[in-house]
Amino acid sequence: MMDLQTLVLNADYRPLSYSPLSLWGWRDALVALFSERVTLVATYDLEARSPSRSMPIPSVVALKNYISPVRHPAFTRYNIYLRDRFTCQYCSQYLPSGGLTFDHVMPRSRGGLTTWENVVAACSPCNLRKANRTPPEAGMPLIQRPRRPTRLELHRRQPDFDHHRYHHTWIDYLYWDSELDH
Template sequence: MTIAVNPEMHPALVLNADYRPLSYYPLSLWSWQDAIKAVFLDRVNIVSEYDAAVSSPSFQMKLPSVVSLKEYIQPQKNPAFTRFNVFLRDHFTCQYCGHDGELTFDHLIPRSRGGRTTWDNIVTACSPCNLRKGGKMPKDAGMHPRMKPFQPTVYDLHNAGRKFPPNHLHESWMDYLYWDAPLEP
């Protein structure tokens, strides 16, 4: 079936050469255009395809739904210290009250008291809790995080990311996304 392809549709799941996703959260996806370009540059193998295809006057190709890199990319050992990765480490919940709305981050030891912006001094907080704690120490505010902050590994973030699947998961991706899930009898 040849269709007019919307750039937002038909993303390709990108697997490393060992058939594991490059990333779980955000899920390693390429647009169909990038996937086709990588096929023509001989950088990937097509593992699975959509029913949809693109064509030119002299060529037709099914759109890849899963591709694997031909060369293995060594995963990062230490994830970047970003707001998103802090939220992911803390499962997108306030570490004081457990809610998941209006998230920001809080310095356990306030910057006004010498606290630094580091993995082990930052926690996810909702706006009301962050405002309530203010520039106080956790003990003085009577607010202690549910989980002690830590510097996560890429593995920690991948495991956390598995709990937040994207809105769209194509059926051809399932064997590669949940390869460590228990098998059903």
């Protein structure tokens, strides 16, 4: 029970974020319920008890006030890999379970910044081979030019949700943007 998570939905009943998935610890969700910041949507089959009360543990809550999503996702290593489809941008090797690094297209030692537009996913051998050079200098053309993605682009590149990893009460809220079967 200690590690139970609560899926947090925006007021429109969509997850606040998919990458990472918007989750709170169940205790934080209970505090938000008591302070009337969220609506209880679904519960686990467990209860939290105090000497005077018992309350079902929330598995899904929705914010009462809508939060406008940011247009662009956070600049994180995972989001870089997701943008680049877990593929080395120099040799096209697909490495979904590790082995990727990130590379500065214009090396930092030469003034390159750590930004969406200057960082790409790279396998270790390509990163070492390119070293402190630009792609043209190293004879290593990029597969695609790096750019800042939108949240929707990254969401569409997410690996398919493995419904076995999530509580059954979450499933209806994780597939809002999926195409329906005919």
